[in-house]
Amino acid sequence: MIITVVGLGLIGGSFAKALSARTKHTVWGIDTNPDTVKKAVEQGAVKKCVLPNDLNKSDVVILALPPHAEIEFFEKNADNFKKGGVVFDCCGIKRAIIEKISPIAKQYGINFVGAHPMAGREFSGFDYSLENLFDKASFIVTTDNACDEAVDTVCGLAKEIGFGGIKVTDANHHDRVIAYTSQLAHVVSSSYCKSPTIDEKEGFCAGSFADMTRVGKLDAKLWTELFMLNADDLQQEVENLVKNLTEYKNALAQRNEKEISRLLKEGNDIKVNSLKKENRL
Amino acid sequence: MIITVVGLGLIGGSFAKALSARTKHTVWGIDTNPDTVKKAVEQGAVKKCVLPNDLNKSDVVILALPPHAEIEFFEKNADNFKKGGVVFDCCGIKRAIIEKISPIAKQYGINFVGAHPMAGREFSGFDYSLENLFDKASFIVTTDNACDEAVDTVCGLAKEIGFGGIKVTDANHHDRVIAYTSQLAHVVSSSYCKSPTIDEKEGFCAGSFADMTRVGKLDAKLWTELFMLNADDLQQEVENLVKNLTEYKNALAQRNEKEISRLLKEGNDIKVNSLKKENRL
Numbered sequence: 001m002i003i004t005v006v007g008l009g010l011i012g013g014s015f016a017k018a019l020s021a022r023t024k025h026t027v028w029g030i031d032t033n034p035d036t037v038k039k040a041v042e043q044g045a046v047k048k049c050v051l052p053n054d055l056n057k058s059d060v061v062i063l064a065l066p067p068h069a070e071i072e073f074f075e076k077n078a079d080n081f082k083k084g085g086v087v088f089d090c091c092g093i094k095r096a097i098i099e100k101i102s103p104i105a106k107q108y109g110i111n112f113v114g115a116h117p118m119a120g121r122e123f124s125g126f127d128y129s130l131e132n133l134f135d136k137a138s139f140i141v142t143t144d145n146a147c148d149e150a151v152d153t154v155c156g157l158a159k160e161i162g163f164g165g166i167k168v169t170d171a172n173h174h175d176r177v178i179a180y181t182s183q184l185a186h187v188v189s190s191s192y193c194k195s196p197t198i199d200e201k202e203g204f205c206a207g208s209f210a211d212m213t214r215v216g217k218l219d220a221k222l223w224t225e226l227f228m229l230n231a232d233d234l235q236q237e238v239e240n241l242v243k244n245l246t247e248y249k250n251a252l253a254q255r256n257e258k259e260i261s262r263l264l265k266e267g268n269d270i271k272v273n274s275l276k277k278e279n280r281l
Numbered sequence: 282m283i284i285t286v287v288g289l290g291l292i293g294g295s296f297a298k299a300l301s302a303r304t305k306h307t308v309w310g311i312d313t314n315p316d317t318v319k320k321a322v323e324q325g326a327v328k329k330c331v332l333p334n335d336l337n338k339s340d341v342v343i344l345a346l347p348p349h350a351e352i353e354f355f356e357k358n359a360d361n362f363k364k365g366g367v368v369f370d371c372c373g374i375k376r377a378i379i380e381k382i383s384p385i386a387k388q389y390g391i392n393f394v395g396a397h398p399m400a401g402r403e404f405s406g407f408d409y410s411l412e413n414l415f416d417k418a419s420f421i422v423t424t425d426n427a428c429d430e431a432v433d434t435v436c437g438l439a440k441e442i443g444f445g446g447i448k449v450t451d452a453n454h455h456d457r458v459i460a461y462t463s464q465l466a467h468v469v470s471s472s473y474c475k476s477p478t479i480d481e482k483e484g485f486c487a488g489s490f491a492d493m494t495r496v497g498k499l500d501a502k503l504w505t506e507l508f509m510l511n512a513d514d515l516q517q518e519v520e521n522l523v524k525n526l527t528e529y530k531n532a533l534a535q536r537n538e539k540e541i542s543r544l545l546k547e548g549n550d551i552k553v554n555s556l557k558k559e560n561r562l
Contacts, residue, residue, distance in 0.1 A: 140485065176481075182490065185489035185490055190547075195525075208467065215489045220542055227541050228538050242523055255509065264499060267472065267474045
C-alpha cells in the first residue's frame with residue numbers, strides 16, 4: 001500500500017519511521033516545513049514528500065496534525081483523497097473531530113477512522129520522533145461512523161508497527177476516559193510546577209517529583225485546543241480531584257491522624273486493586 | 282569501621298547491601314523480624330545480626346525506622362550506643378526527629394546527624410531492598426545540633442556507597458521543601474487514584490497516568506506519621522496546589538481559551554526554567 005503521513009511532527013514522524021523501517025508499505029509524507037521535508041527524506045522516514053493533490057494515490061492517509069489544523073486540512077482537501085481509501089487521525093480528542101470530519105468523509109466516499117496512539121514525549125517536532133515511540137503503547141480506535149473494513153485496516157497497521165494493544169471504543173467514551181488518564185495529568189503537572197518552593201528543590205527530589213512535573217513541559221497551544229474540545233469531561237475530573245485533595249487538606253488542618261490514615265489507605269487500596277487487575281501485582 | 286544498620290527494611294536493607302558490597306566496613310544488622318535477620322545474613326547484606334546491647338561496639342549506627350519507632354528505639358537504647366560514635370537516621374522528616382533525639386544524644390555523648398536519602402520504591406521490606414537503590418540519588422544531611430566531624434563521616438559514607446550528590450541544609454528548610462517535592466506528590470497520587478474513571482482506564486493510559494499514580498501505592502501507616510510530623514508545611518503546599526488547580530477548573534468552566542492557554546504556558550515556562558537550571562534542557 002501507499003501510505004501518506006500528513007504532518008511529520010513527533011507523532012507523524014514516528015509513524016513514518018516505524019512504517020518505513022518495519023513494513024513493506026511505501027511511505028510518503030506531507031509537511032509545510034521545508035526543513036522537515038528534507039530531513040524526513042534524508043533519514044528515510046518517508047520515500048518522498050508529496051503535495052496534497054497527490055493524496056488520491058494513497059491507499060491510507062494518516063493525519064497527524066493538531067485538531068483545528070486537521071479539520072481545516074481535511075475540509076480543504078476532501079476532494080483530493082482517494083475514493084474508497086482509508087484516512088485515520090491521531091488526535092487526543094475524538095468527539096469533536098468525528099463530528100466535523102465524518103460527514104465530509106461520507107460525502108466524498110472516504111473511510112475515516114478516528115484513532116489515538118497513546119504515546120508521547122515532552123518534546124515536539126520531527127527531530128524527536130522515534131521509530132519505537134509506539135512500542136508496547138495502546139492504540140485506541142473509535143468506531144463512530146467508521147466501516148468495519150477500514151477499522152480492520154487501521155488496526156492491522158497498528159499491529160504491524162508494534163503497538164502493544166488495540167482498544168476499540170466510541171468517541172464519547174474515549175473523550176471521557178482520556179480526560180482522566182491524560183488531560184488531567186497535564187493539568188496537575190502544570191499546576192504542580194507553580195509552587196514557589198520549586199525554586200528551592202535542588203537536592204530535594206527523587207522519582208515522585210520528577211513524575212509529578214514531567215508533562216508540565218507541554219505544547220500550550222496544542223493542549224489548549226485539546227482541553228477546549230473536551231472541556232466538560234476535563235472540568236469534571238479537575239473538580240473531582242480538587243474535592244479529593246480538599247479532604248487531605250482538611251484532615252491536615254485538623255491534624256486528624258485517623259482521617260489522614262484512612263485517606264491514604266483508601267488511595268492505596270484503589271491503586272493496588274488497579275495494579276492487580278492489570279496483573280502487575 | 283563497624284557500622285550497624287537498625288531496621289533492615291527497604292532503606293536499611295539497601296544501606297546494608299551497598300555498604301557490604303561496596304566498602305570495606307564491617308556491617309552488622311538489627312531487626313525484630315527473625316526471617317529478615319536470616320535473609321540479611323544469608324544474602325550477605327550484613328556480616329551478622331546483633332542485639333541492641335552490642336551497639337557500643339559500633340562506630341556508626343544507621344537508624345532506618347519509621348519516625349516514632351526511631352525515637353522510641355533511640356530513647357530506649359541511648360545508653361547502648363558507643364560514646365563519641367556517630368548515629369545518623371533516614372527519616373523523611375527532620376525537625377521532629379532532631380527535636381526529640383538531639384538532646385538525648387548530647388546527654389549521652391553520641392554524635393547524632395539527621396539525614397534523608399532521597400530514594401524509595403513503591404514496595405517496602407528487605408525483599409525489595411537493592412544494593413543500587415541510592416545510585417545517583419541525593420543524600421540530604423541536616424546540620425542542626427550536629428558536629429562537623431560527624432557530618433563529614435556521614436557524607437563520606439554516602440559518597441562511598443554511590444549517592445549522586447550531598448545536600449547540606451537545616452531541618453526547617455528540609456521539612457518545608459520536602460513537603461513540596463515528596464509529600465505533596467504522595468497526596469496528589471493518592472487523590473488521583475480516586476476518580477471513579479479509574480475503573481475504565483484499561484487501554485487509555487500512557488506514561489503520564491503511570492507517573493501520576495505510581496506512588497499512590499504507599500505504606501499508609503508510615504506516610505501518616507510523616508504527614509502528621511510536617512502537617513503545617515504540607516497543608517500549605519496542598520492549599521497552594523488546590524488554588525492553582527482551581528484556576529484551571531474556572532477557566533474550563535468558562536471555556537476561557539485565552540486563560541487556559543495562559544495557565545498552561547505559565548506552567549510550561551516554570552518547568553522549562555527549572556530544567557534549564559539543572560542543565561537538563
